[in-house]
Amino acid sequence: xxxxxxxxxxxxxxxxxxxxxxxxxxxxxxxxxxxxxxxxxxxxxxxxxxxxxxxxxxxxxxxxxx
Amino acid sequence: xxxxxxxxxxxxxxxxxxxxxxxxxxxxxxxxxxxxxxxxxxxxxxxxxxxxxxxxxxxxxxxxxxxxxxxxxxxxxxxxxxxxxxxxxxxxxxxxxxxxxxxxxxxxxxxxxxxxxxxxxxxxxxxxxxxxxxxxxxxxxxxxxxxxxxxxxxxxxxxxxxxxxxxxxxxxxxxxxxxxxxxxxxxxxxxxxxxxxxxxxxxxxxxxxxxxxxxxxxxxxxxxxxxxxxxxxxxxxxxxxxxxxxxxxxxxxxxxxxxxxxxxxxxxxxxxxxxxxxxxxxxxxxxxxxxxxxxxxxxxxxxxxxxxxxxxxxxxxxxxxxxxxxxxxxxxxxxxxxxxxxxxxxxxxxxxxxxxxxxxxxxxxxxxxxxxxxxxxxxxxxxxxxxxxxxxxxxxxxxxxxxxxxxxxxxxxxxxxxxxxxxx
Numbered sequence: 001x002x003x004x005x006x007x008x009x010x011x012x013x014x015x016x017x018x019x020x021x022x023x024x025x026x027x028x029x030x031x032x033x034x035x036x037x038x039x040x041x042x043x044x045x046x047x048x049x050x051x052x053x054x055x056x057x058x059x060x061x062x063x064x065x066x
Numbered sequence: 067x068x069x070x071x072x073x074x075x076x077x078x079x080x081x082x083x084x085x086x087x088x089x090x091x092x093x094x095x096x097x098x099x100x101x102x103x104x105x106x107x108x109x110x111x112x113x114x115x116x117x118x119x120x121x122x123x124x125x126x127x128x129x130x131x132x133x134x135x136x137x138x139x140x141x142x143x144x145x146x147x148x149x150x151x152x153x154x155x156x157x158x159x160x161x162x163x164x165x166x167x168x169x170x171x172x173x174x175x176x177x178x179x180x181x182x183x184x185x186x187x188x189x190x191x192x193x194x195x196x197x198x199x200x201x202x203x204x205x206x207x208x209x210x211x212x213x214x215x216x217x218x219x220x221x222x223x224x225x226x227x228x229x230x231x232x233x234x235x236x237x238x239x240x241x242x243x244x245x246x247x248x249x250x251x252x253x254x255x256x257x258x259x260x261x262x263x264x265x266x267x268x269x270x271x272x273x274x275x276x277x278x279x280x281x282x283x284x285x286x287x288x289x290x291x292x293x294x295x296x297x298x299x300x301x302x303x304x305x306x307x308x309x310x311x312x313x314x315x316x317x318x319x320x321x322x323x324x325x326x327x328x329x330x331x332x333x334x335x336x337x338x339x340x341x342x343x344x345x346x347x348x349x350x351x352x353x354x355x356x357x358x359x360x361x362x363x364x365x366x367x368x369x370x371x372x373x374x375x376x377x378x379x380x381x382x383x384x385x386x387x388x389x390x391x392x393x394x395x396x397x398x399x400x401x402x403x404x405x406x407x408x409x410x411x412x413x414x415x416x417x418x419x420x421x422x423x424x425x426x427x428x429x430x431x432x433x434x435x436x437x438x439x440x441x442x443x444x445x446x447x448x449x450x451x452x453x454x455x456x457x458x459x460x461x462x463x464x465x466x467x468x469x470x471x472x473x474x475x476x477x478x479x480x481x482x483x484x485x486x487x488x489x490x
Contacts, residue, residue, distance in 0.1 A: 011167060011421055014178040014428050015413075026178040030171055045411075053413040055423040057122060 002062040007031045009058035016050040081458040091390035100376040108383035112390035114397040121420035131366025155305030172291050176284045192219040197440045205451035208468040217318035221311050226283025238265045239315040247459040269307050314426045317359040320464035324357030328404050330450045335406045340442040349406035350434045354416035361389040388415035445472045
């Protein structure tokens with residue numbers, strides 16, 4: 001799974017960072033920062049949760065078979 | 067014929083409707099998930115999926131036509147907002163993008179997990195001081211003693227205001243909240259406007275103080291910020307500070323109270339949480355779902371659109387009924403059951419959704435977790451001493467009081483906090 005983020009949608013709320021703090025952070029300029037753009041397999045459920053619950057749909061997940 | 071009956075039962079602008087609304091929420095979801103509420107030319111959305119859709123599609127659904135049911139009720143009167151807020155302040159919850167984004171971005175850096183982490187020690191100090199005031203083994207009013215105070219202490223720390231003003235701030239936040247209650251008379255509303263003028267005077271003197279002695283707090287950050295190439299005007303500074311101080315206090319008060327009540331009513335889960343603090347984040351989110359402090363907000367359509375097959379015209383409204391969405395069985399199986407272990411894969415609507423999602427969400431989660439970890443360290447359990455009194459308020463689900471008796475922890479029922487800390 002690969003993570004893509006869209007800064008034009010991101011509003012820096014940090015919900016993703018709250019859900020998966022080893023994968024997402026909010027940088028000083030107020031946008032999502034991806035710490036592991038191909039996350040470890042055991043983190044995938046939390047990454048999916050972060051993507052589903054991003055309020056502005058700024059996180060897209062590209063599954064390995066796509 | 068069931069839908070005809072619903073028309074008689076859905077009394078959105080009567081505060082008494084909210085004494086027992088859950089059966090109506092369920093009927094709406096089952097029989098009329100996009101329900102036309104004729105008195106306000108508004109479609110009531112009760113399905114979690116539809117509420118998320120409308121909250122996130124800012125290109126269609128706008129807050130510029132009003133957010134509160136009480137605002138859209140009073141169409142003949144002066145719009146309530148102008149009575150309290152200088153329009154030059156540009157209340158960002160009422161704006162659309164791109165302006166909304168520009169305005170909101172001046173605040174968001176203060177609410178990120180990273181920023182909040184820098185405040186942990188200070189916030190713990192405030193929280194611990196408050197928990198220290200709780201007398202065990204006798205009834206105390208949790209609302210008065212704890213839940214109404216902690217959000218103001220936290221917001222004050224965040225902003226950098228002096229803590230001795232907590233009493234005044236509490237009055238202002240209560241008054242701001244009453245705008246959405248549906249129970250105020252026109253005279254009372256004018257009194258509220260007067261109090262707001264006093265609050266503006268307070269903030270202006272705070273700004274002067276901060277200019278002399280800037281810190282790392284949010285007020286100092288705002289005094290230094292630029293928008294449209296300029297420093298922020300007084301109207302905007304007052305807007306931001308008012309929102310931070312007032313909007314999050316009553317709602318968070320409801321959440322903290324609701325969580326205390328829910329755990330008191332489910333002592334097995336209280337014990338489970340006490341023994342396993344890794345459950346705290348899901349317990350807080352379940353309390354948010356369970357309490358839904360802000361029941362819902364309005365949007366006005368910018369273009370014609372369709373929700374679940376129902377065509378809605380530009381200029382008509384929708385109601386994002388979070389309180390109903392939070393008991394949608396398609397998202398939350400067995401939705402009326404309070405369950406601190408509930409799967410959180412699809413989040414509740416307690417903070418809303420979309421670009422206007424509660425800016426304080428991460429602060430609130432941190433605050434509730436901090437308080438309840440301290441309470442569960444200090445006390446082995448608590449019980450209701452009497453039935454809590456519900457508020458009569460269209461927007462806010464909350465309580466006037468919550469009489470609780472706290473039982474102090476002793477060596478027979480050790481808290482798990484040190485174990486949890488070692489594990490993390």
